[in-house]
Amino acid sequence: MKVRSGNPAAQLGTLMSAVLLLLAACGSGWSQSAPPSLGLQEQGPQAAPPPSTPPPEENPGLINEVGKLFDKLPSILPPIKTPSETMNDLSRLAKPSTMVSGRIACPASSNGAPDCKQAADQLCQSKGYKEGKSLNADSAEKCSAKVLIPGRQRKPDDCRTDTFVTSALCQN
Numbered sequence: 001m002k003v004r005s006g007n008p009a010a011q012l013g014t015l016m017s018a019v020l021l022l023l024a025a026c027g028s029g030w031s032q033s034a035p036p037s038l039g040l041q042e043q044g045p046q047a048a049p050p051p052s053t054p055p056p057e058e059n060p061g062l063i064n065e066v067g068k069l070f071d072k073l074p075s076i077l078p079p080i081k082t083p084s085e086t087m088n089d090l091s092r093l094a095k096p097s098t099m100v101s102g103r104i105a106c107p108a109s110s111n112g113a114p115d116c117k118q119a120a121d122q123l124c125q126s127k128g129y130k131e132g133k134s135l136n137a138d139s140a141e142k143c144s145a146k147v148l149i150p151g152r153q154r155k156p157d158d159c160r161t162d163t164f165v166t167s168a169l170c171q172n
Contacts, residue, residue, distance in 0.1 A: 097171045099135065100127045106137070106163040114163040124170035132168035139163045 081089070104123045106114035116134045124132030143159035146152060 097169050098129065099167060100124060100129070100132070100170050101167045102126065103138075103164050103166055106165060116163060116165050119165040120168040123165055123168045127170060129170035130172050132170040134165045134167075135169050136165070136167040137163055138166050 100123060102123045104119040104126075106116040106119040109115040116137055120132040120134040124130070139161050141159050142162050147154055147158050
């Protein structure tokens with residue numbers, strides 16, 4: 001191998017690297033073996049088998065902790081249901097219901113907020129059902145005619161916001 005660098009330290013480092021590579025490649029091919037035994041056995045005490053190696057210590061790293069999590073996973077998760085069992089559970093939970101449309105004003109509750117549950121019940125009862133839940137609501141600002149007078153200053157009590165239930169899910 002020819003090194004073109006003029007630096008003697010670089011030449012020595014390259015040479016040492018090449019020698020180490022050769023030794024590593026050749027060293028793996030030279031194995032030591034026991035001397036041939038020609039079929040005779042010594043009559044002496046038997047050599048004890050080598051002691052068993054202790055179990056490897058636990059590695060407290062992230063990979064080991066994730067592995068432990070996967071070992072515990074079946075006990076954490078609920079059992080998997082068949083599709084028919086899932087459909088049976090869902091059909092037991094779902095009540096027969098119908099969506100209706102209309103427009104009923106939500107009355108004000110004691111705290112001043114609109115009570116749209118009562119309006120949804122009224123909308124469903126007008127369609128022949130027992131009760132309902134609001135699906136969609138709309139709101140509009142309703143003002144008195146005083147706001148239309150030119151030059152008049154608008155006061156806080158001139159307008160109010162009304163909320164309406166426009167569709168509800170009704171049940172018997």
